[in-house]
Amino acid sequence: MDLGPHAAFIVGAYAVALLIVAVLIGWVLIDNRRQRQILSDLEARGITRRSERSAGRQS
């Protein structure tokens, strides 16, 4: 594919878009892992929400 005399600008624009999308995906995935980790740590120490405690008693 011939991108002509302005190839650097075209490739640069797509590289920036790719970087921004990758950062967004990484942010969501890393944040998800972090929140899950903190929640499971808290639950392991017996700190749970009242609704979860009552659900646990019912089961």
Place this chain on the structure above:
Amino acid sequence: MPLIDLANPSRFLALSGRLLPWLSAATLLAFAFGIAQVIGAPDDYQQGATAKIMYIHVPSAWLSMFIWGTMSIAALGTLVWRHPLADVAAKAAAPIGAALTLQCLVTGMLWGRPMWGTYWVWDGRLTSVLVLFLMYLGVLALWRTIEEPSRAARAVAVLTLVGAINLPIIKFSVDWWSTLHQPSSVLRLGGPAMHSSILIPLLVMALAFFLLFLTLHLGAMRNEIMRRRVRTLMLMQADAAAGR
């Protein structure tokens, strides 16, 4: 399931957890199809291959405004209906909106240099989009400034609704003022002004970016709900430690 049931964060987590893999797959497919269409699209008779920047610039421009519009509806949900997920939705959308507005600005600059001979000009369209980007940063800063989530949500909601005034300014800036930026060529009265060989790849890429936003937004909303649960549990732990 009635729509109101989604207001329950636990039900939202369950439903979004089932939806996310399908949305991710649809996003990947749309991007694969879109990129193939872009590669096969003809060069513009005036711009040459540089027109290919448009396939990422225009969808990010549309989404930057759409996301602020979504945040404005969520702001109404926070202020008027006090919907439990409204401020979660607004907070999760803001970083995505900021990133896509940045993408719009940078790709526009990289298109402008070879086509206009300059990266930047202070015309109505470019300046109003820069203002939108700064407003996104302001919203993100405000979320971090106020610790209590419901108080922060109300302050951000007011700022978001005030900022919504900028959306028609961005849209009509090319009609109201003499600008270097070209007028609307897709969303305009009288229909699109571009050939289908360029319009179809553009619409496919717009769909791909829209699906990407939906996927990221659902993921970020799930993270925000978990973050609030963590906060609640830590407050409970602090209360228990203090013997309250």
